[in-house]
Amino acid sequence: MTLFRSILFFFIFVTPLKANTIYDLIKIPNLEIYETNTINRLRYLYAVRPFRLGINVKKNIHCLNPDKKTLDNKYKIINKNLNRYSSRFLKRINLRYIVLCENLSIAKINTAGIPNSEMRTLILDIKFNDAYFERAIHHEVFHVIKDSYQELFNEVEWRNFNTKEFAYSDCSTCSNKLSLVTYNKTKGFFTEYSKSTASEDMAEVFSHLMVYQDKTYAEDPIIKKKILFIKNNITTIDTTFKF
Amino acid sequence: MINKIKITKSERIILIFIVLLGIFTLGPLLIFKNKCLFVKNYDPSKITFNNRKDIAVLNAKCGNVIIELYPDISPKAVERFKNLTKLGAYDGAAFHRVIENKLIQAGDLEFGKKENLDYGKVGTGKSGLGTIKSEVETSFKYKRGSVGLARTFQLNTEDSQFFIILQDEPLFEGEYTPIGNVLYGIEVLEKVKFMPKFHIVPRPDFINSLKMLD
Numbered sequence: 001m002t003l004f005r006s007i008l009f010f011f012i013f014v015t016p017l018k019a020n021t022i023y024d025l026i027k028i029p030n031l032e033i034y035e036t037n038t039i040n041r042l043r044y045l046y047a048v049r050p051f052r053l054g055i056n057v058k059k060n061i062h063c064l065n066p067d068k069k070t071l072d073n074k075y076k077i078i079n080k081n082l083n084r085y086s087s088r089f090l091k092r093i094n095l096r097y098i099v100l101c102e103n104l105s106i107a108k109i110n111t112a113g114i115p116n117s118e119m120r121t122l123i124l125d126i127k128f129n130d131a132y133f134e135r136a137i138h139h140e141v142f143h144v145i146k147d148s149y150q151e152l153f154n155e156v157e158w159r160n161f162n163t164k165e166f167a168y169s170d171c172s173t174c175s176n177k178l179s180l181v182t183y184n185k186t187k188g189f190f191t192e193y194s195k196s197t198a199s200e201d202m203a204e205v206f207s208h209l210m211v212y213q214d215k216t217y218a219e220d221p222i223i224k225k226k227i228l229f230i231k232n233n234i235t236t237i238d239t240t241f242k243f
Numbered sequence: 244m245i246n247k248i249k250i251t252k253s254e255r256i257i258l259i260f261i262v263l264l265g266i267f268t269l270g271p272l273l274i275f276k277n278k279c280l281f282v283k284n285y286d287p288s289k290i291t292f293n294n295r296k297d298i299a300v301l302n303a304k305c306g307n308v309i310i311e312l313y314p315d316i317s318p319k320a321v322e323r324f325k326n327l328t329k330l331g332a333y334d335g336a337a338f339h340r341v342i343e344n345k346l347i348q349a350g351d352l353e354f355g356k357k358e359n360l361d362y363g364k365v366g367t368g369k370s371g372l373g374t375i376k377s378e379v380e381t382s383f384k385y386k387r388g389s390v391g392l393a394r395t396f397q398l399n400t401e402d403s404q405f406f407i408i409l410q411d412e413p414l415f416e417g418e419y420t421p422i423g424n425v426l427y428g429i430e431v432l433e434k435v436k437f438m439p440k441f442h443i444v445p446r447p448d449f450i451n452s453l454k455m456l457d
Contacts, residue, residue, distance in 0.1 A: 033413065036413045
């Protein structure tokens with residue numbers, strides 16, 4: 001029994017000490033500070049080595065360290081877009097840390113970003129498709145918003161905006177509806193990816209609003225309802241929010 | 244009959260040399276074993292403070308650490324810290340979490356006191372006064388010597404435990420409730436016992452006393 005206790009004591013207390021502030025805060029290894037002096041108090045971190053981690057499923061998220069030149073260039077774009085969110089709004093949606101890396105994947109499926117509102121973190125793939133990069137940033141921010149305000153962004157209510165014949169897929173990667181090209185004729189959806197799930201549809205509406213505002217699409221009655229839904233709920237979170 | 248053997252001059256010189264060699268080799272070892280030898284011990288009675296009611300004096304193995312508290316930045320947290328200090332609650336509390344050149348943490352009043360140190364639970368103890376809300380809204384740059392209240396992974400769980408950082412930590416701003424800064428004696432904290440690769444310090448150093456100046 002004494003031997004057992006000694007072994008237990010050894011494993012509990014004599015484990016290697018991770019004296020790493022960033023890891024202690026957000027539980028992602030191999031990161032360093034890129035920028036902390038920002039107007040909205042967002043902290044930008046970047047991968048200095050590849051990392052693996054698991055959110056819910058063990059170690060299924062993988063990302064590589066970016067090269068300095070790409071990082072510097074993409075940071076300007078990311079910072080410009082994220083500066084549109086005030087520190088007040090970011091606090092309300094639980095977003096504080098932006099992790100920059102490249103070739104981000106979850107379960108070996110590439111993705112633009114992975115939000116984790118519990119850790120107040122958004123991981124962004126800085127090499128995600130350049131054509132939709134800015135939209136993707138806002139798209140991922142919306143997932144953070146929705147995670148923090150599940151009750152506001154009710155999917156049942158959202159589904160009712162669509163025609164009765166339409167049904168979303170079971171998950172965002174359960175279909176081949178992955179194109180991010182904006183339709184010329186929307187017919188209730190901005191992109192093919194919008195048709196994957198209600199959550200992705202909401203995120204696509206939000207990201208289109210953030211990048212293009214609502215100067216077009218006014219003639220699509222379904223899109224109009226969806227835009228109104230998103231705008232109303234976002235301003236419920238922060239009345240000063242500007243699209 | 245035993246003849247007395249007289250020591251020769253050369254033997255005497257060798258003997259003296261060996262004794263001196265012993266003194267010069269072992270002497271410094273004995274001197275340097277005292278880790279506090281070159282640590283300046285600040286006497287708060289010889290220092291002029293403008294805000295004496297916000298000055299706390301922590302006495303540890305190598306001397307005094309003089310801390311200025313910031314009630315304007317974190318009123319609730321400073322009030323908690325002052326109340327516990329005035330009760331003498333921190334006297335005999337272990338520096339239970341020490342990361343070399345980075346951070347020291349103390350103030351577990353339940354499992355981290357000298358008389359009832361519990362290695363299995365130290366760091367999880369409470370004061371019995373309940374938790375207080377995090378005060379992280381005001382801008383505060385965490386620099387070497389900054390003092391903050393420790394918490395669990397969740398905000399609003401601050402209680403009695405506090406930490407002092409030994410290097411700048413920009414990411415702590417907005418995460419941890421600041422309560423003050425070390426004005427004098429941070430080198431005392433650098434001598435606090437730590438164990439590389441250990442989460443907690445076996446047979447740790449203790450706070451001798453923690454008192455408010457006024």
